[in-house]
Amino acid sequence: MTKVQHSAQDFASNQTVRWCPGCGDYAVLKSLQKVLAQTGIPREQIVVVSGIGCAGRMPYYLSTYGIHGLHGRAVAIATGLKRTRPELSVWVVTGDGDSLSIGANHLLHGLRRNIDINILCLNNRVYGLTKGQYSPTSVPGQVTPTSPAGVQDQPVDPIRFALTAGASFVARGLDVDAPRLESLLLAAQQHRGAAFIEIWQNCPVFNDGAFEAVRDKQSREQHLRWLADSDFDPTQASIIPAMAMAESVSPEQPIPFGLFRQVTMATAEIKLKTPPTLRDILTMGSTWHV
Ligand code: SF4
């Protein structure tokens, strides 16, 4: 592919951005525009696929191809697209509700198949678009309209979900920590296989302050542990050290961010030179007339 020179501005679309003022999605959009420009991939070779939710609006704001799909189905759509058009750079932008509730099965299988796509899961621990119900990542005790006495369920940890699904690239970033987030986005693009990045994203309307300790610039370095600066090795074959690292999130310890896992694994791709037509498939094996 011939690389092209783009600026971040070239990736801004002509659409009015309709997120609430102060939403963490703005910061993610900005970082994504910057990184897409850095990759040198022509805009017409990039497709951003989303499901439903506030994060699902991302494709409108990028001057690439985009698909605003059905709730939870972004990974399924991206899987079909990448398998039939492997030359494209395919990105999924999803949220915690979209990808870890209704879409959890697609996420699981997209990761284990190691489809060569980049999945950004904007985790604000709440359903924002539908006005603040608790989501699969909401924390115990979180009061919302659907959990008036506080959430009682154990939350899904997106990092451990991705690790147990067998993902070959698993990372955590933070909406407002642009330099580190951008380094992860770039690494995801360069990784061959499914790259999963959980992005902690503040929803100032329905779950404000969920990530305050690390979002606040004054206290960030005290509460955040950037894995690349530690002796943690994300390239280990076993997922156990990465699982233990993901589990170490607690108020007493710095929260791990960065790359939990990056290993080389075969990616699912169509290897036949001449794939069968739909008619071939429908008539293969035993068929009969009634
Ligand atoms: Fe952002 Fe929350 Fe508003 Fe959605 S509801 S746009 S996540 S601030």
Ligand code: MG
């Ligand atoms: Mg959400």
